[in-house]
Amino acid sequence: xxxxxxxxxxxxxxxxxxxxxxxxxxxxxxxxxxxxxxxxxxxxxxxxxxxxxxxxxxxxxxxxxxxxxxxxxxxxxxxxxxxxxxxxxxxxxxxxxxxxxxxxxxxxxxxxxxxxxxxxxxxxxxxxxxxxxxxxxxxxxxxxxxxxxxxxxxxxxxxxxxxxxxxxxxxxxxxxxxxxxxxxxxxxxxxxxxxxxxxxxxxxxxxxxxxxxxxxxxxxxxxxxxxxxxxxxxxxxxxxxxxxxxxxxxxxxxxxxxxxxxxxxxxxxxxxxxxxxxxxxxxxxxxxxxxxxxxxxxxxxxxxxxxxxxxxxxxxxx
Numbered sequence: 001x002x003x004x005x006x007x008x009x010x011x012x013x014x015x016x017x018x019x020x021x022x023x024x025x026x027x028x029x030x031x032x033x034x035x036x037x038x039x040x041x042x043x044x045x046x047x048x049x050x051x052x053x054x055x056x057x058x059x060x061x062x063x064x065x066x067x068x069x070x071x072x073x074x075x076x077x078x079x080x081x082x083x084x085x086x087x088x089x090x091x092x093x094x095x096x097x098x099x100x101x102x103x104x105x106x107x108x109x110x111x112x113x114x115x116x117x118x119x120x121x122x123x124x125x126x127x128x129x130x131x132x133x134x135x136x137x138x139x140x141x142x143x144x145x146x147x148x149x150x151x152x153x154x155x156x157x158x159x160x161x162x163x164x165x166x167x168x169x170x171x172x173x174x175x176x177x178x179x180x181x182x183x184x185x186x187x188x189x190x191x192x193x194x195x196x197x198x199x200x201x202x203x204x205x206x207x208x209x210x211x212x213x214x215x216x217x218x219x220x221x222x223x224x225x226x227x228x229x230x231x232x233x234x235x236x237x238x239x240x241x242x243x244x245x246x247x248x249x250x251x252x253x254x255x256x257x258x259x260x261x262x263x264x265x266x267x268x269x270x271x272x273x274x275x276x277x278x279x280x281x282x283x284x285x286x287x288x289x290x291x292x293x294x295x296x297x298x299x300x301x302x303x304x305x306x307x308x309x310x311x312x313x314x315x316x317x318x
Contacts, residue, residue, distance in 0.1 A: 031062040032103045032164055040109040042144055046120070049148035053108070056156030061164050066102050102127055106159070110148060111225065116140050118147035121217065121225055122155045124163055131240045133163055136217035136225060200279050206317045207250065209279055213287070214238045214311040227285070229308040235288040239313035245288055246314040248302050251295040254279065255302070264293060264303015273300075280312075287312045 036054070038047040057063050107123040117140055124133040137154050141147035198211040198218040211218050215228035230238055235245060248265065252258045254276040255267035270276040270283050276297065284298035286309045294309050295302045 031064050033066050033101060034063055034104045034106055035066045035102045036106045036108070038108050040111070042110050042112075045144050046108065046110045046148045046152075049145060049152055052149055053152035053156040056153040057160055060157065061160045063160070063164055104132075104163070108152070108155070110144060112144065113138070116142070118144060118151070119224060120148065120151040120155060121215075122159065124159065129237050131214070131238065133159075133240070134214075134217060135159070138224070201317070202275060202278060207246075208315050208317055209246075210240075210243065210313045213285060214313060227310045229310055230288075231308055232288055232292050235309070235311045238311045243313035243315045245290040246295075246312060248289045248291050248293065248295070250314060251287070251289055251302055255295075255297070255300050258300075258302070264301065267300035267302060269300040270297035285310050285312075 034057070036050060038044075038050070040046075054065055058065070103126065105125045105127065107125070108120060110118060110120050112118055117138060119136055119138040122133075122135040122137075123131060124135075125131055135155055135158055137151040139147050139150040141150055199208045200211045201208050212223035213227035214230075216223040216225040218224075228238065239245060252265045252267055255265075255270065255273045256275060257273070258265040258267035267273070268276075270280060276283075280297070286294050286296045286298070286304075286306065288309050288311055289295050289302065292305075293302065294304045294306055296304060
């Protein structure tokens with residue numbers, strides 16, 4: 001006759017087996033938390049169509065949108081403390097995002113173009129304020145509301161495919177009414193963040209420049225949208241992850257024929273400098289350099305100061 005095992009021994013053995021089974025299971029990543037905000041003069045009209053963006057995201061991923069009311073209360077408190085302005089608004093949004101444990105802050109702005117055409121721009125930032133991705137969708141529509149209904153699902157689908165980790169087998173292109181093949185940007189999600197932007201470089205040069213200033217996107221063979229004008233402090237956070245502000249010497253290398261002046265350089269204007277023109281055409285903008293001064297591509301001066309200027313970003317090739 002076989003002696004039965006003690007009950008305590010069986011319980012301990014079962015507990016050990018259960019622990020081993022649980023340890024063997026792959027850890028499940030927490031669902032990304034998102035906060036969606038609409039900016040610009042037409043923000044209320046576009047925000048009324050937010051469900052089209054949210055559906056494109058939640059139907060194809062495990063991502064969750066943070067409660068708008070929670071963040072709105074925090075932003076209102078922050079505005080009272082810091083004041084109201086573009087930089088203060090962004091600081092308040094990011095501060096609120098960190099408090100509610102948000103992974104991504106998504107900012108959408110609509111801009112009317114010529115008659116019957118609109119563009120919607122999406123900026124994706126992490127809770128630290130780093131720009132991870134910029135996207136742009138241009139549509140033809142009879143009204144801004146219709147443009148939002150057409151563009152928001154496309155922007156949402158591309159956000160899932162190109163920014164979020166894959167969480168299931170469904171593709172963003174399965175969202176009803178979404179045709180991701182219409183996108184001018186089809187970079188796959190596994191490409192590093194720095195490579196998800198249109199870049200230009202000179203032959204044999206290890207520097208990779210964003211084709212457009214921050215705030216604009218490359219579309220239909222031109223930089224579309226409005227470039228951001230920011231303070232130098234903001235400029236340091238404006239470049240996408242993997243990019244940085246160019247140095248005075250790097251801008252000077254593009255403009256060539258530079259003479260050293262007090263506090264800066266006097267160079268050829270961009271349109272007369274083959275290297276600069278090859279990258280940026282006849283650009284006449286004023287851009288921040290890493291040393292805190294401006295590179296004026298219109299007259300070739302590098303060294304002036306200003307309260308606000310536009311931003312070009314660069315990275316070194318790996």
